[in-house]
Amino acid sequence: MTKRLLLALLLVLLPAIQAFGHALEPGFADIRQLAPQTWQVFWRKPDVSGQPMAIALQLPDTCTPPTGPEPLFDGFAWISVWVADCPEGLADDTVTIEGLSSQRTDVLLRIQMQSGATDTIRLTPDQPSHLIPAQAGGWSIFGSYLAMGFEHILEGWDHLLFVFALLVLIRDFWRLVGAITAFTIAHSITLALAALGHLSVPGPPVEAIIALSIVFLAVEALKSNAGEIRLSERYPWLIAFAFGLLHGLGFAGALREIGLPEQDIAAALLAFNLGVEAGQLAFVGVALTAAMTLRVALPRVAAHWRTPGDITATAISYGIGTVATFWFVERVMSF
Incomplete structure (x- = not known):
């Protein structure tokens, strides 16, 4: 019965999944x-x-x-x-x-x-x-790239789904903070290197591996057991840092499409990166606020989705993995 419900939900959401996988470029x-x-x-x-x-x-x-x-x-x-x-x-x-x-x-x-x-x-x-x-004016450049970075991360559903998968997988607050910090540092490094021309990787394989990184987190969440901390949960910053390097290349691809002003490369790059971080923090803040609200309003439901092996937690993990697998297949087929 549960599998049938999940399949029906996937068929209903399939058009939205396809649309969200590729937001319109500016x-x-x-x-x-x-x-x-x-x-x-x-x-x-x-x-x-x-x-x-x-x-x-x-x-x-x-x-x-x-x-x-x-x-x-x-x-x-x-x-x-x-x-x-x-x-x-x-x-x-x-x-x-x-x-x-x-x-x-x-x-x-x-x-x-x-x-x-x-x-x-x-x-x-x-x-x-x-x-x-x-x-x-230099401030107009800074403001424009700041807004572009903020909107890019909020329209980048694959990046946001990766962050959400971290929220589902990691139950310890400080480990979660460490993972998000490592993810931020990693994608900032590759974003800067690629945007400045020191690193060049084809875009389609990067986008496919980004989708695969979400599948990995979904599988780890499914394998998680109550009372047992897996390696991905014990040292989540290692996983987040490794995949963050790939996500940074994805951000850099969008920035290459936009271009950097020759006279203010440093300011534009800093502003774009700050915009990405602001959008990411805004998403995390909204997600954590929603979780806290759910814990107060519906404590039983909140306990279920945070309990490894529970049907609600399993359904969420399967949902994340299904969407990411669809993106992975779609992007591989577009090579």
Whole structure:
């Protein structure tokens, strides 16, 4: 009976699992000044079911042309490149992403002046336009990358499921703190190394192994017995650190898609990493608060899901493992 219920739940959630496995990538626009009145525009928008997302980069009307040619698919996203003549420049004028207000993704806008000054702005469905100031500001770059890092981890369901699996597996609070700290240190190391170009690993295998790391934690949770502490529970920071190195490569892949501003690489990298950590801590805080609320409101239910071998704890572990296995197979098949 239990297996039938789990199978039925999986069939109901399968579309959601597939959607959550791959969140929409952000769009990216790079506007680079070649001469006082000439700008080179690189515009990349996400792919949606084999078609370009219905958004368009709109330069000020004083520029010729204000929009680019039809985009070409490069295997991952849709690309347009053109050169625009803007006799009045772009300072104190507005760049808009048409159609962004009806989408569920963001666009990172990078403006590079001929002097070398760079400004990076995050455009959202609520704020699809940007008034370009006369001088670029470092704080706008920091704020944009901080927000991008925060949103990336909250949209990265595989990373969050790994953290949740740690919460399920590790019953001792201080061991849990040690594991999350080790996970943080590890993915910060590989994120920095990969983003700065010192480490390069193909993305698809990394994503597949990330899914496999979640399967491993789910299996460990299923094998856990009351009164017995497994090696993964006794030294969880070792497991968290090892897999954290892989998750950092996954974060770096997203950051490579966004790009780093040449003039503020250190600030942008720090801000993105801080945003990832803030999002991770927010998720852990919400999960622990929910667990404490459940313990007070429904103590019997809370006791069941935290008891190794109990049907509730087993169902949760099977659920985690099923989702992660689906992602693993899906990602291997996409090689």
